[in-house]
Every structure is written in C-alpha cells, then in structure tokens.
Amino acid sequence: MRVKRYIVNALPEAVSMIRSELGKDAVILNTKEIKVGGFMGMFRKKKVEVIAAIESNQVNAPPVQQQRVQSPEVDAVVEQILQTAQRKTPSAAATAVMEPIIAQPVSGSPTKMEREQFIIDEIRDLREYMIKLSKQQSSNSAMSVHLIQLQEHLSEQEMDVLWIERLLQAIIDKQVEERSEYNKEQVWEHAGEQLEAWLRPYEGSGISSSARVVHFVGPTGVGKTTTIAKLAAEQTIKKGRKVGFITSDTYRIAAVDQLRTYANILNVPIEVVFSQMDLPRAMKQLAERDLIYMDTAGRNFRSELHVSEVNSLLQSSEPSETILVLSMTGKTRDMAAVAEQFCKYGVQKVLFTKLDETSVYGAIFNLIMNFELLPTYLASGQTVPDDIEKFQVDTYIQKLLRGNGS
Ligand SMILES: Nc1nc2c(ncn2[C@@H]2O[C@H](COP(=O)(O)OP(=O)(O)OP(=O)(O)O)[C@@H](O)[C@H]2O)c(=O)[nH]1
Ligand SMILES: [Mg+2]
Structure with missing residues (x-):
C-alpha cells in the first residue's frame, strides 16, 4: 500500500492532487482540519490534512470501468454538473473553469468531443471520491x-x-x-x-577541552552564575584542574558577591572587570589557571545593542568559546529571538537550565535544529554541583516522547 499525506487549503484541492499522483483508485483514509505556521499559537492558518492511500498494485494500473455506487445526493449534484458540461455551447464562465482542467492531460489539439468526454470522466471520478470520502470520514x-x-x-x-x-x-x-x-x-x-x-x-559537544576561557552569556536569571559554580566544581573536584573566575556582572547589586561566595567555597580566585580595558589585567592575574570561566550580566538580549555590548567583553587572545545559557522556563519564541541574536555573533553552543521546572521540551529540539546550536549540558535543579549533566540524545528523546500519547 502506498500512503501519502497532503496539506491543502480545501479538500477539492487534495482530491485533484491525489487523483493525479496516486490515481483514481486512491482512497482517502482520513481528513482533519489542522492549523499551521503562525507564531506561538497565534495567526495560525487553517489547513486540511488529507491522508490518502492506494494499493501498490493499483498504481499506474490501466483504467477500469468504475462501479457505480448508489448515493442520491451526490448523483443529483453530479447530474447537474454533467448537464452543464455537455451543453453544446458552453458559457464563457464554464469554459474558463474547464480550460485549466483539460489543459494539462491532453496533448496536441483535442476535438470538442474528446474535451467533453474528458470532463465527464473527471466529474465521474470526483463523484466516486465524494462517496468514498463520506463513507470513511467517520472512521479513522x-x-x-x-x-x-x-x-x-x-x-x-x-x-x-x-x-x-x-x-x-x-x-x-x-x-x-x-x-x-x-x-x-x-x-x-x-x-x-x-x-x-x-x-x-x-x-557530544561539551565544553571544548582546548578552550582556556569560557564565557557564559544569556538573559537575566537563567542560571548563568549557578551553572558556572556547578561546572567549576566538576573541573576542580573531579578533574583536579585549576579554575579561575572573571565576572563582568557589575550591574546588579550582590552579583559579584554571589560568584565570590562560590569562588570561596571552591577555593577559586576571582577577578572583576568593568570594561573590556580591564580584561588584560584580569587575565594576567589568572595566568596560572588552567581554565577561566567568565560570568556576564543577564540582559534583555532580544536587543541587539545589549548583545553587541556583551560581545565586546568576550574578545580573548586565548582559545575561548562562548556558551549561551537559556532557561526552559522561558517562552519558546523569546529563546529563539535571543539565540538568533547570539548566532549573528558566532555563538555555537547552548546550555539549557531549569529542566526540573517544566515538562515541555520541544524548544531544545527547535533551537538545535533551527539554529544549528550545539547542546552542551542540561541543568535541572538549584543544587551545586550535582544538578547538571551532559546533553545526551537518547535521554533527551525519552523526555520529549514521554507519555507517548497513551
Ligand atoms: N529550578 C532550577 N533553578 C535554577 C537552575 N539553575 C539556576 N537556578 C536558580 O535560578 C536563580 C537564578 O540563578 P542565577 O545563577 O543567579 O542566574 P543568572 O543567569 O546568573 O542571573 P543574572 O546574573 O541575574 O542574569 C537562582 O535562584 C538559582 O538557584 C536550575 O537548573 N533549576
Ligand atoms: Mg548571574
């Protein structure tokens, strides 16, 4: 059996597509009104989804004599159309409607009789579809x-x-x-x-082992500072690497103290920078460290101005990379808008937080596929250092498909 799905504006559009692609013996298995496109559920267009099938051995089969199925309502409509089509001198309007139908399949110059016969055949086939459709509509x-x-x-x-x-x-x-x-x-x-x-x-895109400086950027409150503490704990405690912190978050009162508290617990040196000019000094202070994590202030990164501002702080003469941190509690379209801004500046990696606060995971798939962002880690809780794990496709797909409609 060959099955095909069509998304069309109205059913008749699908019927003619099915007829030309699958042949006149095709059966409509299901029709459903769906909404496509739009933006976060708004401005979506109504479409009709039609699933049609044909027995494989019937594809391209020679035309067979159609069996007439009894349906008085359909008969009445079809009879009316047939009468119009068979009129000796078709009206201008009727000709205009018929022309596109006959223009495609007939090559050369068909006689008037052939044209009329073709139209009659078309209408008969349509009638069969209408009957089959009315029978099958109720049973998916x-x-x-x-x-x-x-x-x-x-x-x-x-x-x-x-x-x-x-x-x-x-x-x-x-x-x-x-x-x-x-x-x-x-x-x-x-x-x-x-x-x-x-x-x-x-x-498999964790933080690159060749990067010495890793910048964390993202909207306000998504968990950048907490995530830095989690990752720094992993590097210092488990891998024995010497980590250093730089923070440029001087906008929010207590932001520096927040990172300093983690720095004290982990015994990690911390430098504060107010502008790009302070960076060489900070880097010099941390010259002995194997790995430097740089915290940045959360801003409204749908604004390009803020993105270019933070980007100016991310310049480094060392091998470096930037991780965009996004919270799963954010709206999907806002996450996409922020991702789009950072992609313009060459950001390639993303880290998702607060998975513990949602059961909706599609945004991760959308951002990876639509922006080709490499997922690094998933954070799912406030506990430092435990609530973070590397992104794994299998685990993610299980989350996404969980509940599988049953
Ligand atoms: N539930 C949950 N909360 C988290 C997670 N990560 C961070 N948080 C919490 O989110 C809040 C904000 O975390 P921060 O690390 O300060 O976020 P930030 O991105 O540094 O915030 P700004 O610097 O103000 O932009 C804190 O209460 C964290 O404990 C997570 O994975 N799950
Ligand atoms: Mg912070």
Missing part, C-alpha cells in the same frame, strides 16, 4: 490515529509545526517503503529513530 484508520496522537503530543511539547510535519511525512514514507502499516509502538519507535538521526550530529 488505526495508522492515522497513531500518527495523529504523535502529532498532538509533539505540538503539546511545543515542537515547531514544520518539524512535526517533516517527522510525520518521514514515518509515512517509511511505511510506504516497507509496504506495511505501523502499529502504535512502531509509529513511536520510528519517531524516536528519526529524531535521533536528526539530533545525533549535534551530540
């Missing part, structure tokens, strides 16, 4: 129910509509390729496999 096939469950689950997880559609299409294509209809377990298993194939290339 098992396969489409599972796909719909998957779709609903992922949209609750705030995964981008476009990626959901790509995922569904990939599963449908797989079914076609394997000539089988997946049960629920298979649909979710294939979803996991596809997500893994997409995410796997981005895995």
Whole structure:
C-alpha cells in the first residue's frame, strides 16, 4: 500500500492532487482540519490534512470501468454538473473553469468531443471520491490515529509545526517503503529513530577541552552564575584542574558577591572587570589557571545593542568559546529571538537550565535544529554541583516522547 499525506487549503484541492499522483483508485483514509505556521499559537492558518492511500498494485494500473455506487445526493449534484458540461455551447464562465482542467492531460489539439468526454470522466471520478470520502470520514484508520496522537503530543511539547510535519511525512514514507502499516509502538519507535538521526550530529559537544576561557552569556536569571559554580566544581573536584573566575556582572547589586561566595567555597580566585580595558589585567592575574570561566550580566538580549555590548567583553587572545545559557522556563519564541541574536555573533553552543521546572521540551529540539546550536549540558535543579549533566540524545528523546500519547 502506498500512503501519502497532503496539506491543502480545501479538500477539492487534495482530491485533484491525489487523483493525479496516486490515481483514481486512491482512497482517502482520513481528513482533519489542522492549523499551521503562525507564531506561538497565534495567526495560525487553517489547513486540511488529507491522508490518502492506494494499493501498490493499483498504481499506474490501466483504467477500469468504475462501479457505480448508489448515493442520491451526490448523483443529483453530479447530474447537474454533467448537464452543464455537455451543453453544446458552453458559457464563457464554464469554459474558463474547464480550460485549466483539460489543459494539462491532453496533448496536441483535442476535438470538442474528446474535451467533453474528458470532463465527464473527471466529474465521474470526483463523484466516486465524494462517496468514498463520506463513507470513511467517520472512521479513522488505526495508522492515522497513531500518527495523529504523535502529532498532538509533539505540538503539546511545543515542537515547531514544520518539524512535526517533516517527522510525520518521514514515518509515512517509511511505511510506504516497507509496504506495511505501523502499529502504535512502531509509529513511536520510528519517531524516536528519526529524531535521533536528526539530533545525533549535534551530540557530544561539551565544553571544548582546548578552550582556556569560557564565557557564559544569556538573559537575566537563567542560571548563568549557578551553572558556572556547578561546572567549576566538576573541573576542580573531579578533574583536579585549576579554575579561575572573571565576572563582568557589575550591574546588579550582590552579583559579584554571589560568584565570590562560590569562588570561596571552591577555593577559586576571582577577578572583576568593568570594561573590556580591564580584561588584560584580569587575565594576567589568572595566568596560572588552567581554565577561566567568565560570568556576564543577564540582559534583555532580544536587543541587539545589549548583545553587541556583551560581545565586546568576550574578545580573548586565548582559545575561548562562548556558551549561551537559556532557561526552559522561558517562552519558546523569546529563546529563539535571543539565540538568533547570539548566532549573528558566532555563538555555537547552548546550555539549557531549569529542566526540573517544566515538562515541555520541544524548544531544545527547535533551537538545535533551527539554529544549528550545539547542546552542551542540561541543568535541572538549584543544587551545586550535582544538578547538571551532559546533553545526551537518547535521554533527551525519552523526555520529549514521554507519555507517548497513551
Ligand atoms: N529550578 C532550577 N533553578 C535554577 C537552575 N539553575 C539556576 N537556578 C536558580 O535560578 C536563580 C537564578 O540563578 P542565577 O545563577 O543567579 O542566574 P543568572 O543567569 O546568573 O542571573 P543574572 O546574573 O541575574 O542574569 C537562582 O535562584 C538559582 O538557584 C536550575 O537548573 N533549576
Ligand atoms: Mg548571574
């Protein structure tokens, strides 16, 4: 069986696409009104999702005599259309409607009779579809129910509509390729496999071992300072590396004290910089340290001004990298706006915090795939140093697909 999914403005549009792509024996398995595009659930456009199928051995099969199915309402409509089409002198309006239909399939110059016959055949086929559709509309096939469950689950997880559609299409294509209809377990298993194939290339990007200076940037209160303390504890206690801190967060009262407290606990030296000019001095003071973590002030980083301001502090003559810290409690579109700003400045790595405060994980997928950001760590709690772990594709996909619609 060959199965195909169409997203169209209205059903008739799909019917003609199905007819030309799958042939006149194709069956509509399911239709559903969906909303696509938009921005955080707003301004979304209404579309119709149509799932159609054809028995493989019927694709490109020679035309067979259609069996007439009884349906008085459909008959009445079709009869009316047939009468119009068969009029000896079609009206200008009727011709205008018919022309595009006949222009495609007929090559050369068809006679008037041929043209009329073609239209009649078209209308008969349409009639069959309408009857099949009215029969099948009430009963979803098992396969489409599972796909719909998957779709609903992922949209609750705030995964981008476009990626959901790509995922569904990939599963449908797989079914076609394997000539089988997946049960629920298979649909979710294939979803996991596809997500893994997409995410796997981005895995394994901790903090680069060659970077001596690591800058942490991100919006206010996302957990930059806490995360620095967690990572510094890992490096000093577990790996025995000599860590130093620099903070440029002089905006907020007590910001320096917050990092200084962690510095005292971990026995790590700390330098405060007020501007780019102070950086060489701070670096000189920390010349003996293996690794320097630089804390920055949280700002409204949807504003490019603030991004360029913090970027001027991130210049380093040493091998360095910058980690964008984002909290999972932030709104998906705000996270995307901030990521977009930092990507302009070449930031490639991201760290997500506060996973413990949400059960919606789609934003992580969106940011990785849409901005090609490399995920480093996931932080899930306030406890220093325990509540942080390296990003792992398998664990993440389990979180994303948890609840699998049952
Ligand atoms: N639940 C939870 N809270 C966290 C996590 N990481 C940090 N926090 C808390 O978030 C709050 C802000 O953390 P900070 O580390 O000060 O955040 P920041 O990004 O440095 O904030 P600014 O410097 O003001 O921009 C604190 O109460 C932290 O304990 C996390 O993974 N989960
Ligand atoms: Mg801070």
